[in-house]
Amino acid sequence: MALIVQKFGGTSVADAGRLRNVARIIADTYRQGHQVVAVLSAQGDTTDDLIEKAREINPQASKREMDMLLSTGEQISCALCAMAIEALGLPVVSLTGWQAGFRTNSQYGNARIKKVRHDRILEELDKRRIVIVTGFQGMSRYEDITTLGRGGSDTSAVALAASLRADLCQIYTDVEGVYTADPRLVPGAHKLDEITYDEMLELATLGAQVLHNRSVEMAKRYNVNLEVLSSFSGKPGTKVKEVVKRMERSHISGVAKDKNIARLALVGLEDTPGIAFKIFSLLARSNLNVDLILQSIGRSDTKDISFTVAKSDLEQAKQLLWDNRESIAFDHIDVCENIAKVSVVGAGMYNNPGVAAAMFEALFNAGINISMISTSEIKVSVLVDMDQADRAVQVIHDQFTEELEGRR
Ligand code: ADP
Numbered sequence: 001m002a003l004i005v006q007k008f009g010g011t012s013v014a015d016a017g018r019l020r021n022v023a024r025i026i027a028d029t030y031r032q033g034h035q036v037v038a039v040l041s042a043q044g045d046t047t048d049d050l051i052e053k054a055r056e057i058n059p060q061a062s063k064r065e066m067d068m069l070l071s072t073g074e075q076i077s078c079a080l081c082a083m084a085i086e087a088l089g090l091p092v093v094s095l096t097g098w099q100a101g102f103r104t105n106s107q108y109g110n111a112r113i114k115k116v117r118h119d120r121i122l123e124e125l126d127k128r129r130i131v132i133v134t135g136f137q138g139m140s141r142y143e144d145i146t147t148l149g150r151g152g153s154d155t156s157a158v159a160l161a162a163s164l165r166a167d168l169c170q171i172y173t174d175v176e177g178v179y180t181a182d183p184r185l186v187p188g189a190h191k192l193d194e195i196t197y198d199e200m201l202e203l204a205t206l207g208a209q210v211l212h213n214r215s216v217e218m219a220k221r222y223n224v225n226l227e228v229l230s231s232f233s234g235k236p237g238t239k240v241k242e243v244v245k246r247m248e249r250s251h252i253s254g255v256a257k258d259k260n261i262a263r264l265a266l267v268g269l270e271d272t273p274g275i276a277f278k279i280f281s282l283l284a285r286s287n288l289n290v291d292l293i294l295q296s297i298g299r300s301d302t303k304d305i306s307f308t309v310a311k312s313d314l315e316q317a318k319q320l321l322w323d324n325r326e327s328i329a330f331d332h333i334d335v336c337e338n339i340a341k342v343s344v345v346g347a348g349m350y351n352n353p354g355v356a357a358a359m360f361e362a363l364f365n366a367g368i369n370i371s372m373i374s375t376s377e378i379k380v381s382v383l384v385d386m387d388q389a390d391r392a393v394q395v396i397h398d399q400f401t402e403e404l405e406g407r408r
């Protein structure tokens with residue numbers, strides 16, 4: 001008997017038929033003699049619809065009330081799924097995030113899990129019940145409902161798997177696993193049988209939303225046996241693990257795109273020491289993450305610094321810099337939201353200096369302009385115009401077809 005955590009995403013639970021399908025997958029696992037804890041997302045576009053509903057009432061609604069609202073989506077899908085399992089004649093109980101013991105910090109909308117007090121889940125499993133848990137939510141120490149950030153149900157599932165020391169954590173979704181690029185965008189993308197935690201973390205952080213990046217971070221930290229697979233096909237998916245078998249020539253694992261970023265440029269800064277420190281420590285103190293940074297060469301005693309932030313942080317970052325205009329001393333702020341970051345990822349890139357050049361060649365051949373570049377041991381990222389981002393992913397994927405084939 002194994003303890004298995006199974007997570008089902010929004011598309012997998014979108015309507016009654018799909019919920020019955022999920023109930024059947026859970027029931028089959030249970031009937032094989034395993035203990036099952038299932039984590040569910042809200043149905044289809046429910047979370048987006050709830051955000052829209054809030055906007056109609058108050059576009060400036062507090063984050064606390066937003067979490068109170070958004071957490072209801074998962075409650076609906078879990079109750080319905082439990083009912084579908086009851087209809088199959090199996091013992092089942094559904095639990096909200098707080099009933100399941102998710103304790104988080106108080107950062108509404110992007111809360112971090114501090115611990116999972118899983119006693120209730122263990123009691124239910126001891127009674128041989130299937131346990132269904134709402135993804136994406138927890139409770140702060142003030143006993144307020146919190147949510148974990150968009151896509152956060154993956155992180156709920158991995159946190160449960162880590163806490164319960166589950167034998168396996170299966171992330172069921174609407175594609176057959178992790179691909180070398182978004183299969184909806186790149187028809188030639190192919191499924192990876194396995195990928196390392198590090199590569200998956202990089203892909204997820206760079207925009208491949210198939211896994212919430214915090215779930216991968218946690219899976220690595222607790223060595224969770226993780227698998228991404230389809231809730232529709234029943235085929236084997238992608239295993240995410242510490243080490244994978246690999247041919248030496250395949251040093252690339254995938255191409256990712258992130259449209260949820262914006263670029264800020266501070267123009268007319270003094271060309272003296274300490275300016276970058278001032279700007280980025282200010283942003284860091286407000287918990288604003290900065291990604292790509294570019295500083296122009298100083299000319300006639302002034303310079304510019306450009307950097308990217310998550311779109312959701314743009315207004316706060318702009319306001320903060322504007323409020324500190326005198327102490328930083330800049331001329332004006334230039335903002336661009338019409339951009340996307342496209343990245344190529346691979347653990348074997350370090351020993352292959354040609355990767356960046358090949359990527360730039362593909363973009364050049366397609367006539368796509370690059371406005372910022374960033375590299376690390378495991379990735380090369382470029383900033384391009386939003387309307388050229390999909391094409392950029394396609395041509396970069398084409399350029400590396402041979403290497404990506406090596407990952408099969
Ligand atoms: P869920 O609702 O199951 O959590 P998501 O929409 O969050 O599903 O994530 C699955 C989607 O991620 C897929 O439908 C696919 O379009 C997208 N995706 C982006 N990059 C990749 C990739 N490299 N491999 C697989 N899917 C990807």
Ligand code: ASP
Binds near residue numbers: 042151152153
């Ligand atoms: N329902 C939440 C969202 O849409 C969480 C999730 O699906 O993982 O972001």
Ligand code: MG
Binds near residue numbers: 210211212
């Ligand atoms: Mg998701």
